[in-house]
Amino acid sequence: MDQNSLPPIQTTARDDAVLKALVGFVRAEALQPGERLPTERILAERLKVSRNTVREALTRWEGLGLVERRQGSGTYLKAAVSPDMLHMPLTFAGGNDFTSLMQTLEIRRALEAEAAALCAERASPADVAEIERKLDIMEQAFRTRDGMSSEEDWEFHQAIYRVSGNPLFEQIIAAMHELFHRFWEHPLGVRDFGHASFPYHRTIYECIAARDPQGARAEALKLIATVEDDLKRGAAKLKLSSQT
Amino acid sequence: MDQNSLPPIQTTARDDAVLKALVGFVRAEALQPGERLPTERILAERLKVSRNTVREALTRWEGLGLVERRQGSGTYLKAAVSPDMLHMPLTFAGGNDFTSLMQTLEIRRALEAEAAALCAERASPADVAEIERKLDIMEQAFRTRDGMSSEEDWEFHQAIYRVSGNPLFEQIIAAMHELFHRFWEHPLGVRDFGHASFPYHRTIYECIAARDPQGARAEALKLIATVEDDLKRGAAKLKLSSQT
DNA sequence: TGCAGAAATTGGTTGGACCATTGGACCACT
DNA sequence: AGTGGTCCAATGGTCCAACCAATTTCTGCA
Structure with missing residues (x-):
């Protein structure tokens, strides 16, 4: 039997799912870098998840430099996103030497x-x-x-x-x-x-x-x-x- | 006037402070990659911040590949950390073609x-x-x-x-x-x-x-x-x- | 001794609350 | 018209308390 015919079910992947939905939203709305995303509260309501979960997802994107959050103002797209993106976090230990x-x-x-x-x-x-x-x-x-x-x-x-x-x-x-x-x-x-x-x-x-x-x-x-x-x-x- | 003479002031940086404290902890305890760090609840208590804040900080580190979280088990160090670390997340769109x-x-x-x-x-x-x-x-x-x-x-x-x-x-x-x-x-x-x-x-x-x-x-x-x-x-x- | 099941531990999620900052509306005064 | 002040709603940031889900550890029975 092909092992791929029964992929493990995803019971937990809430924040990943949020990001996927967000990718879909950005593409559907054709959002350009600089434009504002829906507020966390709206996203939480629309996606039927807690606002904290939305925040964890956005924190991920912020860490990747895809998004910028400004308190009191909103969350803004910083770079283009696509469904099959590869993230390569380079961490460079070492300083000025x-x-x-x-x-x-x-x-x-x-x-x-x-x-x-x-x-x-x-x-x-x-x-x-x-x-x-x-x-x-x-x-x-x-x-x-x-x-x-x-x-x-x-x-x-x-x-x-x-x-x-x-x-x-x-x-x-x-x-x-x-x-x-x-x-x-x-x-x-x-x-x-x-x-x-x-x-x-x-x-x-x-x-x-x-x-x-x-x-x-x-x-x-x-x-x-x-x-x-x-x-x-x-x-x-x-x-x-x-x-x- | 020099535009650099008035840099934006920094008022809040809760989760960044958490990460900085965490870097200090890892160095003080000489934690090696693979070892487990304190639970979120303990960190929250020790640092006098909410568990949510701890989680946001850890989410950042997880996104950078510095740490791995295993539900029910704990949070484990995945790479060495140092105070003067530079993070450079690269993201690019790659297809499967x-x-x-x-x-x-x-x-x-x-x-x-x-x-x-x-x-x-x-x-x-x-x-x-x-x-x-x-x-x-x-x-x-x-x-x-x-x-x-x-x-x-x-x-x-x-x-x-x-x-x-x-x-x-x-x-x-x-x-x-x-x-x-x-x-x-x-x-x-x-x-x-x-x-x-x-x-x-x-x-x-x-x-x-x-x-x-x-x-x-x-x-x-x-x-x-x-x-x-x-x-x-x-x-x-x-x-x-x-x-x- | 071995092992199945209970209990404790730990990260994941939820909902609700309040705080801090922002940006716009409105107003008084010049 | 312009300047500054005040207020207010919107928004991200933080906090709390509880519960869920996966994992680990302990316990007691066979």
């Missing part, structure tokens, strides 16, 4: 190289043009603002992730990116942080335009290597200054 | 290769012995159960991620693994799914034991390639059968 920063870079090194290679394989002429546009904007900003181009830099990279055709790249790398910069608003006192990576943006682009996956991968690795070097230099500097 | 499955493999290809390389760089003799032990168990299971060794297979890989020294590898790949297997309990009717990947487990191990990062990377890529082949074969088969 060199090791943690380096770990985010190890992940980025792996994903950045793969994304660049896939991008080089799959980019359409329109995609290549879009990436070149971002590159131009970034190089322009870099020159006029003397190296302060992190925003445009990031957009260039995001364009590559998008063209790779796999949205997972953008989301995971974005998480690493945020993690990295949360600690490093002022990168350990390295004034010219990121300068060394500048030329590789163009070389990556050229490999993509030339449909050269292996080249793109290699250039992406070089780019991350320069960031790792900057990080090591900053750490060494910090170590030195703390010894005084 | 061929494309989504393939996308998880693209991420795994990148990370698996990097993790294997780092593992080969950093493994201590004890680490190598541990990995070999997992490999033996897996090969044994593979032979006695005729290829059904996915559990032991996964433990072998996890050992590699751990030795890589970067916990992010295990967390991200675990998410990909779960996404992949959620839809693929019975892999599209490919009976010998995973058989082709079998020999590469030992070749990866040999590269790690030989401290050969490039070799480990290459073998890991070959392993993922076999899984991708299996997936493509399964998809082709499915397409064929749906045309009848």
Whole structure:
């Protein structure tokens, strides 16, 4: 007998059921991020569950960043939801130290190289043009603002992730990116942080335009290597200054 | 005026305070993953808050995978906690279609290769012995159960991620693994799914034991390639059968 | 000694109450 | 018209007391 023909019945799954119903509601009403959800009391009444149960469900969503609750105002959608969502809570033990920063870079090194290679394989002429546009904007900003181009830099990279055709790249790398910069608003006192990576943006682009996956991968690795070097230099500097 | 000079004040944060107290408790008692923490009722009494508030806090932790609640039994720690923990919940919409499955493999290809390389760089003799032990168990299971060794297979890989020294590898790949297997309990009717990947487990191990990062990377890529082949074969088969 | 059933324990749910914050309506004064 | 003040209803946050459901532990009989 097929074991799947008798799935275990769900006697308890109240809050999960609430979330499922909520997903249905959001889709039915075509709610966009920023819009307000029904109040907890209304949800409890409509779904025939206790308000506490509704709250537990919403607490879950709040923890996942899907929803924001404002006392006295309401509960607001923060991101798009869909029935088959995968939640991947990354918990990152570790603080501000060199090791943690380096770990985010190890992940980025792996994903950045793969994304660049896939991008080089799959980019359409329109995609290549879009990436070149971002590159131009970034190089322009870099020159006029003397190296302060992190925003445009990031957009260039995001364009590559998008063209790779796999949205997972953008989301995971974005998480690493945020993690990295949360600690490093002022990168350990390295004034010219990121300068060394500048030329590789163009070389990556050229490999993509030339449909050269292996080249793109290699250039992406070089780019991350320069960031790792900057990080090591900053750490060494910090170590030195703390010894005084 | 500096917009940052007037940050929003923080008046209430009951459940956050509960979590902070809980972090302190876990550290004070040196609780290890798997151990049970106090019951909700006791926590409520000790912290002088309502049980509902305790539950909201625990619901948060459960959503982050830090804790597991078993009705009638208790609440158990699932991962180490530390005061300066960063939570980064990723949510993405993934379908059960061929494309989504393939996308998880693209991420795994990148990370698996990097993790294997780092593992080969950093493994201590004890680490190598541990990995070999997992490999033996897996090969044994593979032979006695005729290829059904996915559990032991996964433990072998996890050992590699751990030795890589970067916990992010295990967390991200675990998410990909779960996404992949959620839809693929019975892999599209490919009976010998995973058989082709079998020999590469030992070749990866040999590269790690030989401290050969490039070799480990290459073998890991070959392993993922076999899984991708299996997936493509399964998809082709499915397409064929749906045309009848 | 072994084991079935009772009892205690523990998380899950309910309903109801009150508090704190929010945002809009309304008003008085300038 | 605009400014500030007051009030009030709506909404999320917290609390309480009880009961339900799953699990574990204990107990007493065979």
